[in-house]
Amino acid sequence: MARTIEQMRNLGAASARMLAEIGVHDEDDLRELGAVTAYTRVKFQLPGNASILLLYAMEAALRDCDWRTLDEKTKAELKSQIGI
DSSP: OOOBGGGSTTOOHHHHHHHHTTTOOBHHHHHHHOHHHHHHHHHHHSTTSOOHHHHHHHHHHHHTSOGGGOOHHHHHHHHHHTTO
16 A cells, blocks of 8 residues: 555655645655656646755655755756756
8 A cells, every 4th residue: 555645754744735736645646757747747736835845855755765865966867857
């Protein structure tokens, strides 16, 4: 059984609410979509509500690590994929 968003590392109630707006309700949904696509959809659906930290938190949640441990190369690749 897939973990809920709130059960995933780095993601809490606020993240879960934002992700629910785009149809992401659990770990399987997030894995299927991927952090970059999920972030892009949240930014489109809820302009101004999602910072780059949400992208890092989702990517790290999928890797089951703390978002602060993502290396600079990974962060740069994520930023590149969203066009910043």
